[in-house]
Amino acid sequence: MRMTSSTIRTRWSPKRDKATPHHRRAAKAAAAVAAGALALSLTACGGADDGDSGTEGNTEETANNVTLPKLDGTSLEIAAVWTGAEQANFKKVLAEFEKRTGAKVTFVPAQDPIINFIGSKVAGGQPPDIAMLPQPGAIKQAVDRGWAKPIGTEAQKELGENYSQGWQDIGKVGGKQYGVYYKAANKSLIWYNNQVFENAGASEPETWPDLLKTAQTVYDSGVTPFSVGGAEGWTLTDWFENVYLSQAGPEKYDQLAKHEIKWTDPSVKDALTTLAQVWGKTDYIATGALQTDFPASVTQVFTGGDQPKAAMVAAGDFAQVNIPTTMKVGTDAKVFPFPAVGDNGPVVSGGDAAVILQDSKGAQALATWLASPDAAQIQAKLGGYLSPNKNVPNSAYPNAVQQRIAKALIDAGDDFRFDMSDQAPQAFGGTPGKGEWKILQDFLKNPKDVAGAQQKLEAEAAAAYGG
Numbered sequence: 001m002r003m004t005s006s007t008i009r010t011r012w013s014p015k016r017d018k019a020t021p022h023h024r025r026a027a028k029a030a031a032a033v034a035a036g037a038l039a040l041s042l043t044a045c046g047g048a049d050d051g052d053s054g055t056e057g058n059t060e061e062t063a064n065n066v067t068l069p070k071l072d073g074t075s076l077e078i079a080a081v082w083t084g085a086e087q088a089n090f091k092k093v094l095a096e097f098e099k100r101t102g103a104k105v106t107f108v109p110a111q112d113p114i115i116n117f118i119g120s121k122v123a124g125g126q127p128p129d130i131a132m133l134p135q136p137g138a139i140k141q142a143v144d145r146g147w148a149k150p151i152g153t154e155a156q157k158e159l160g161e162n163y164s165q166g167w168q169d170i171g172k173v174g175g176k177q178y179g180v181y182y183k184a185a186n187k188s189l190i191w192y193n194n195q196v197f198e199n200a201g202a203s204e205p206e207t208w209p210d211l212l213k214t215a216q217t218v219y220d221s222g223v224t225p226f227s228v229g230g231a232e233g234w235t236l237t238d239w240f241e242n243v244y245l246s247q248a249g250p251e252k253y254d255q256l257a258k259h260e261i262k263w264t265d266p267s268v269k270d271a272l273t274t275l276a277q278v279w280g281k282t283d284y285i286a287t288g289a290l291q292t293d294f295p296a297s298v299t300q301v302f303t304g305g306d307q308p309k310a311a312m313v314a315a316g317d318f319a320q321v322n323i324p325t326t327m328k329v330g331t332d333a334k335v336f337p338f339p340a341v342g343d344n345g346p347v348v349s350g351g352d353a354a355v356i357l358q359d360s361k362g363a364q365a366l367a368t369w370l371a372s373p374d375a376a377q378i379q380a381k382l383g384g385y386l387s388p389n390k391n392v393p394n395s396a397y398p399n400a401v402q403q404r405i406a407k408a409l410i411d412a413g414d415d416f417r418f419d420m421s422d423q424a425p426q427a428f429g430g431t432p433g434k435g436e437w438k439i440l441q442d443f444l445k446n447p448k449d450v451a452g453a454q455q456k457l458e459a460e461a462a463a464a465y466g467g
Contacts, residue, residue, distance in 0.1 A: 062096060065391075066158060066372035072102035074362040079108040079117070080132035080352070084295055085321035089382040096378055097369045103362055113431050115141050118357065122147055129363040132352045133179065135422040135430055136170055142355055143173040149359040151177040151367055158371035164413050167388045171353050179353030180371045183379075184388045186405050187238050187316040187419070188338040188347045191323070193301050195332065196223050196311040204336040208243075211339045212277060215284055218311045226278060227310035229297030230289040230444050233437020237421040237429070238348065239314055240440060242338045244271040244420070245346040257423040259465040263457035269450055274341055276447035286310040290441060298322035302333055314338065316350065317405050321384030329383075330401045349409070350419050351388065380406070428464035435460050 082090055087107065094105040108128050110117040115138045121127045127147065133139050142148035151159070156177055159168050163181070171179025190211075197203070200221035205211040215225035229235040245253045248267040255261045256268070278284055286292070286300060286309045298319045300309040313319065320329055327333045337345055354370045356363045369375050376387035380396040390410045397403040421429035421436055428435035436457060443453040 063374045063377050063393075066369065066374050067154075068097070068101050068365050068369060069361060070102055071362050071365060074101075074103040074360075076103055076105045076130070076362050076366055077108050077128035078105060078130045078132065078354075078366065079110040079114070079121075079128040081110045081112055081114055081134065082132070083109070086318070086384065089321070089379050089385065092382065093370075093375050093378045097366060097375070100369075101362075101365060103365070105366065113426050114138065115426055116431075118142065118147065119145075122357075127357040129358045129360065130354050130356055130366055132182065133355050134350070134352045135426065136179075136353075136418055137422060137424070137426060138430070139171065139179045139353060139355055140173050141426065142357070143178055147357050148173075148178045149356040149363075151180060151356065152364040155180060155364060155368040155371050158368055162371060162373055162389045162391045164388075164390065166413065170418070179355050180367050181351050181353045181388050182370045182376070184349055184351040184386045184409055185316040185318050186347065186349050186386065186409065188242050188345070188349075189316060189319075189335050190312050190314050190338055191298065191301065191319055191333060191335045192312040193308055193327075193332070194334045195306060196221070196308065197334075199306060200311075202311075204334075205339045206345075208246075208274065208277075208339050208341040215278070215312075219283060223307065224286045224310045225284045225312055227286045227292070227297045227301050227313040228279075228289040228444070229292050229294040229313075229315075230441055231291055231293045233432060233441050234421065234430075235294055235297070235314075236440035236444060237419075237436055238316075239275060240271060241348050241420045242314070242346045243274050243341050244268070245348065246338075246341040246344060247271055247274060249342065253420065257418070257420045259424075259461055263461055264454045268454055268457070272443065272447075272450045272453055275443075276450065279444050280447035289444060295322045299324065302327045317386055317402065318384045320402065321382075329399050335401065348419055350422070424461070425464040428461050435464065 078094065080087070080090070087109070091107055094107065097103065098105055110131070114131060114133060118127060118131055131142075133142065139148065159177065159180060167181050168177065171177055171181055196218060200218045200223070202214050202217045202221075205214045218225045244256070244267070247270055252261065252267050256263070256265070261267075292300070294315070297313050298315055299322050301311065301313045302308065302323050323329060323333045337347070339345060354367050356367055371389075373389050373391040376389045376392045377396045379385045380387060380392055381398055383398045383402060386402070386406055386409055388409065392406070394403050394407050397406050423429070424436070431437065439453055439456045439460065442456075443449065
């Protein structure tokens with residue numbers, strides 16, 4: 001499951017008071033309310049037993065607010081890199097579309113980078129009707145190569161009614177709408193096994209030094225602090241981006257994302273050196289990190305009783321689909337914001353957009369369906385999913401943790417930015433075994449070589465950005 005598309009960037013204050021936990025200052029005045037909402041949401045998520053809250057959505061009937069054509073006899077294909085529970089849940093959304101229209105929709109499992117997968121399908125004369133693209137750069141590539149088709153009137157109508165202007169705009173290329181952002185995610189979270197924390201006497205950290213102290217406390221109790229899904233390089237870019245955004249600040253973040261400053265910049269050295277404070281302590285990371293995929297990195301935190309393989313995992317809200325059902329979210333599995341490294345903490349978010357590759361009445365109808373609150377509400381009920389659709393009822397989300405995160409996403413309005421690696425050319429920021437993914441995997445293996453990692457990152461970035 002690869003979640004990297006857009007970045008909602010606000011900033012945590014590292015200070016608390018009794019009246020309002022986790023105050024943070026928004027990057028823009030427009031984001032101030034949303035920033036406070038998310039801060040409060042995650043405090044409640046991590047510290048309270050959600051009890052019987054969060055079951056409301058499971059009892060609601062599927063909404064019927066979108067008009068779809070009859071498509072009996074129509075066959076469609078939709079491609080995405082989603083696997084496991086995420087794929088299974090999305091198929092339920094497609095099943096409802098089939099029920100309403102009479103069409104037959106086949107899910108096509110894709111591989112990263114999906115733009116290459118699509119290219120091979122196009123070359124073979126059999127592209128899927130729609131692809132779920134996890135990078136804004138991939139949308140532009142699909143448009144530039146003549147693969148993507150503009151979104152039609154009905155889907156645009158749904159977007160206009162259900163999405164903030166910013167979420168519409170990131171799906172545009174050259175002023176035309178090509179993408180429908182169906183899914184989003186908050187990636188600046190650290191999930192933890194509450195029983196391990198209680199046994200160790202550990203508390204939720206607010207700053208990076210606090211995180212290191214918490215890690216040591218957990219380690220002293222006999223449990224490895226961190227699980228890292230290093231087999232998938234995107235998880236490592238998320239670690240870097242959270243540290244870099246908080247430590248270097250948003251201006252530097254934007255510059256590095258555009259390669260306006262080099263990866264040999266001192267700010268990158270600082271971020272890698274900070275990362276090495278965790279990655280460089282082998283006792284702090286569960287064994288086999290480079291062979292551990294993302295789902296396993298989550299699962300191993302919440303299995304094993306009092307002695308799981310690790311106590312914490314840095315992962316987005318979507319990690320919930322990989323938490324065993326025996327562990328109740330909000331009680332057994334808790335979460336706190338990625339701690340502040342600098343004056344303010346980070347919030348990084350990703351998303352996936354539906355892009356039409358074969359224009360037809362059926363494909364346009366499916367895009368319209370995915371832009372509707374009806375579709376998003378189905379997957380919201382199943383957990384591990386966050387929608388940028390502002391008309392999805394908050395009660396549709398299955399627990400108070402997810403409800404609060406979802407509300408904060410909507411409250412953020414247009415104040416968001418793309419995930420850094422997803423702003424980069426695919427060859428650098430989005431290809432397994434290459435570019436930033438591979439170099440950070442090598443750095444995880446040898447965190448002492450900060451200068452070497454910087455030089456490799458810059459060489460790869462310069463080639464990918466064209467100088």
